[in-house]
Amino acid sequence: MKENNFTTKPVAIGWLLIVAMVILIAFWQGPKFDSSILSLLPESDQQPLVEQAIKQMSEDFSGRLVLMLSGKNEQEVRTTVTSMAQNLSLLTELSKVFWRVEEAETSGLHKALFPYRYSVIDSSVREILLNGEFQRLNDRALMRLFGPLSTGGDSILEDPFGLFFDLMINRSSELNLQVSNSLLKVKNTEIPSYLIVLSFDGDPFSAGLQRKLLGAIEAQQELMPASVSISGISGLLLHAAAGANQAKSEISTIGLGSLAGIIFLMLFVFRRVKPLVLLLFPVAVGCIFASAMTLLIFGRVHLVTFAFGAGLVGVSIDYALHFLCERQVSTARQVLHKILPGLLLGLFSSVMAYAAQALTPFPGLRQMATFSVLGLCASWLTVVLWFPLMTVADSQRQLAVAEKLDRFRRKFPKLETNRVLLLLLLVPLGLALQSIWNSNAQDDIRLLQTSPASIMQQEQSLHRILGISSSSRFLLISANTLEACLQKEEQLITTLDKLITEGEISGFQALSSSLPSLRRQAENIELVQELYDNQLVSFYSLIKAPQSGLSSAVSIRENTENNLLTLDTWGVLPGSDGLKNHLVRQSDLVTATVIRFSGELSNSTWHKLQAISETMSGVTFVDQVQNVSGLLGKYRVQIGTWVIAAYFFVFFVLLLRYKKQVWRIVMPPLLASVFTLAILVQFEQGVNLFHLMALILVLGIGLDMGIFLMETEEAPHTWLAVSLSASTSLLAFGLLALSDTPVLHHFGLTVACGLTLVWLLVPMMRQN
């Protein structure tokens, strides 16, 4: 066997070894997939403080699973909760199972906070004191004392006016929860409902963790009595699992469908199995190599990268098809010699087009660029190095389909000679351009949703029942010190309280509500002293207490009045965990705190909060929903600009080789893209980022078609090769239009339209 001019066995084997090694290293590192929207955010776009705050706020959601169990029979629900929580506690994956509050914890809080009863007081009491209505507090204390209810131990000396009692009864929990006989009971539900909160340290996107946790929950569900059910469940892990499941089920339906289509097509054309295997080989090498490299470079592969990257790498089937179709009429040695210029130009134009994405500041696009460029190159190398070796012994034979398809192509009207056709293209082109010009862009965050609607609804209803505040919209207060932050918060809260009375917001959670600024605490101590000065003597005389009682009450207050609650003390109080992530960062220079809002925010409230944040320095209104939509918009503009730039670039590069003929190559994908966009504007309520991404694929395949046809002077087998390439891409990615995942649907639909149009337009731009 004589070796090919362009390739030698050692090089080919060397290449395969490199691929194998990269895959091994990546596999050894452990494959990690990511589907979090946040990781697509550009790093430079967010202030570090805002970013940190967003991260902290989303931790509640990403590291936790919240389960709500309900049933008509309260006792049965309680028993089920207890046994389920105890069984789940055995899982090593869970760092904490929170389902009961020991009474000791509540009394522990009382004991720990009691020394600060003069400095940390309830806001309603503070209001009364500020108004100088000391008598009112006196009256309240007397009512309590002469009333039948418990006075709360022996606080008659330590806290005669019951300031601590008021603080405790008004202490509102962040969630609609109450501790009922130690368990976490959900308030305002139709039937008794209890909560179990599972915390884990692992990655919610890890399939192993998902299987383990959801499997364990399912197993527990089997053990439940019939009358008790899991009535609500929430957590990022759930969405991640649902997204993975949907992807899996779609791969097995849409994926198998398209695979079957491709296999059928190839067998029909080549009437042998071998070409089919040969075709899939470089694409598979390209995808696996690209995944492995991306994993090594970025640490994890984003699912979006994988979906689109694989799509773009799919273009490489062009090279394989081109080779195989040419191989039908040339020997293994001649093929490469003949087609290498075309293959090189095809690779060059595609790589340049994709690589430009790496220059954008968006991590998502950079990863995708890396993925598709590496994948394309790997596929290309595999074709060039291995195909000559793999097809040495194959016989040559003209494919009957090639001739038929070529005759069909020649029947197409040609633009150069057919004035009517020119008109028929120009008129819709004008209409299409106009419709694109007048269209609205679609940058809604829902585009990124991968979860089925049922899970979204369940999540939202549980959030509503529990009154979980939105983690995506909050006020960020930053200053040099925590004290300054808290003071600023207290100033802000006056305004926010007004919004509550106006009914604009239903509530908010702020750190300063449970940890007042030191300035505020000092003020409170003074106010309490005034209260004592004013009322203590008359209070004690009314209850006919001995003189010793009065003096000990006074001395107790004087001894305690310097007790100020500090961050350190507050931090170890039982129950302060819930507010801990409201403190964003405390370095020597910058600290920030977060005020979160309960319930949904209306548009007008949104604007008011925005306005409030603008009037105070160091206060930012962070709206993550808006941020993500803005991001999608930026990505869309970037990609759009860049697609146009790519056309210009490719045009000038190809101009060097094809001179005046260059329009034959560039026009089909360009026109197809314009028409596709116009169709999308009509049927998809606007163009979004993912439509534009699919147009890159249309560009890649369209260019290959033109270049290959040009290089072989419109040989029948080349037309067959590029037609097959278009139809395999259509089958592989166009069918994604049927997907329930919005991203994939948009991508697929665009590919389907674009490729069909390219295939129809290419013959019209040919000479013969």
Next chain:
Amino acid sequence: MKWFFPGLIALIIPLAVSAGISFTQLAKISTTPDQLKGTFSQEKYLKALDAELISTGVFSYQRGKSIRWEILKPVQNELVMTPATITSKQGDGELWQIDVESTPESAALGQIFFSLVTADWDILSNHFEVTGEIDGQLWHAVLVPTDQTVEQAFSRIELTGENLLQQIILHENGGNRTTIRLDNWH
């Protein structure tokens, strides 16, 4: 000697039975009308001051719905309890209100008091163990909390009655004690 022990145990058992009364028995022997009005006197002993605070007033209840507890001396105050809220009023003004949903711990104690006054043995059996004796129409029950929330506040509660509930003694953990006598029903 072997026969001796069973004999001894046989002697003890009847004693134990006579000391142990059940909520069911109490429910049978005590009367709780759907509506009741009366007067009360309350002595609250405060250990820290070693002083006794005496208050008197009137009360009325609608079983399962509400209790009005009006202190007339030495201060005027009206307490209205429903299963969901406790409201304290003076004159026309509302001094404070506790509702079950927002402050469950405090409200739980209010609910206990509600159940005590209206002798809702069913609810009390969820939170207490009972011992005591019954002698004809007279009964005396000692409730010891089994519920952690109640345990925080009371060490035990004594109830005495003849048909109707006549006296409640609430023993608080800190040594404070509240004795409430109910009279002059109509």
